[in-house]
Amino acid sequence: MNCKKCKNKCIKNGFQINAKQRFYCKYCKISLQCTYAYKAYNLSTNYQVYCLLINSCGINDISRILNIARNTVKRRIFLLSKHIRIPLNNTYNESYEIDEMHVKVLGMGKHCYISYAINRKTKAVINFCIGGKSAVQLAKVVNPVLLLHPKRIYTEKLASYKRIIPEHIHKTGKSLTNHIERYHLTLRTHLKCLSRKTICYSKSIKSLEAILRLYFFGHTLNLRG
Numbered sequence: 001m002n003c004k005k006c007k008n009k010c011i012k013n014g015f016q017i018n019a020k021q022r023f024y025c026k027y028c029k030i031s032l033q034c035t036y037a038y039k040a041y042n043l044s045t046n047y048q049v050y051c052l053l054i055n056s057c058g059i060n061d062i063s064r065i066l067n068i069a070r071n072t073v074k075r076r077i078f079l080l081s082k083h084i085r086i087p088l089n090n091t092y093n094e095s096y097e098i099d100e101m102h103v104k105v106l107g108m109g110k111h112c113y114i115s116y117a118i119n120r121k122t123k124a125v126i127n128f129c130i131g132g133k134s135a136v137q138l139a140k141v142v143n144p145v146l147l148l149h150p151k152r153i154y155t156e157k158l159a160s161y162k163r164i165i166p167e168h169i170h171k172t173g174k175s176l177t178n179h180i181e182r183y184h185l186t187l188r189t190h191l192k193c194l195s196r197k198t199i200c201y202s203k204s205i206k207s208l209e210a211i212l213r214l215y216f217f218g219h220t221l222n223l224r225g
């Protein structure tokens with residue numbers, strides 16, 4: 001049998017409890033089987049979950065399409081998002097847009113927002129946070145942007161921003177945040193839990209955060225093997 005990751009030949013390595021032959025890849029240092037009784041253990045499952053998630057499929061949809069349990073899908077999403085490290089940005093002296101988008105999360109009331117910052121030119125997301133619109137909350141997004149020595153930061157006319165962004169680089173106005181407003185629409189189209197005027201919403205902040213982490217920074221994971 002050949003390794004499903006590196007395609008090199010595997011050696012036999014004993015048997016599983018259910019009497020199936022176990023193989024071992026010397027190059028990847030992993031044990032694997034020819035066929036799995038549980039579909040979730042296939043090597044391609046993580047990549048399939050990621051692809052479906054960022055293409056407007058909810059957790060229940062993924063569970064039905066891949067024929068694996070709902071809780072397994074949930075656990076995989078949490079596990080994958082845990083392995084993500086936010087990529088380091090080394091683009092200095094650029095312009096950034098920061099904005100908040102309203103989201104519905106169970107038990108969070110009406111005032112729950114996703115705040116995030118994007119690079120105006122590359123559209124790369126720098127950081128995000130979920131919660132209210134207070135200065136303390138927004139500082140979680142603004143501080144990583146300030147570390148990049150930005151040329152300009154464009155936001156809406158919210159009092160909290162004026163307290164945390166230096167005046168000489170801060171510009172406010174509804175028409176100046178066009179790029180990020182358009183990005184809101186992309187997010188709402190690509191993630192099912194953010195669809196407006198539907199019955200789809202997140203049950204907890206933790207799961208929404210895991211999904212957003214995967215959407216924004218999932219490309220840094222090597223899921224295809």
Ligand SMILES: [Zn+2]
Nearest residue numbers: 003006025028
């Ligand atoms: Zn291998």
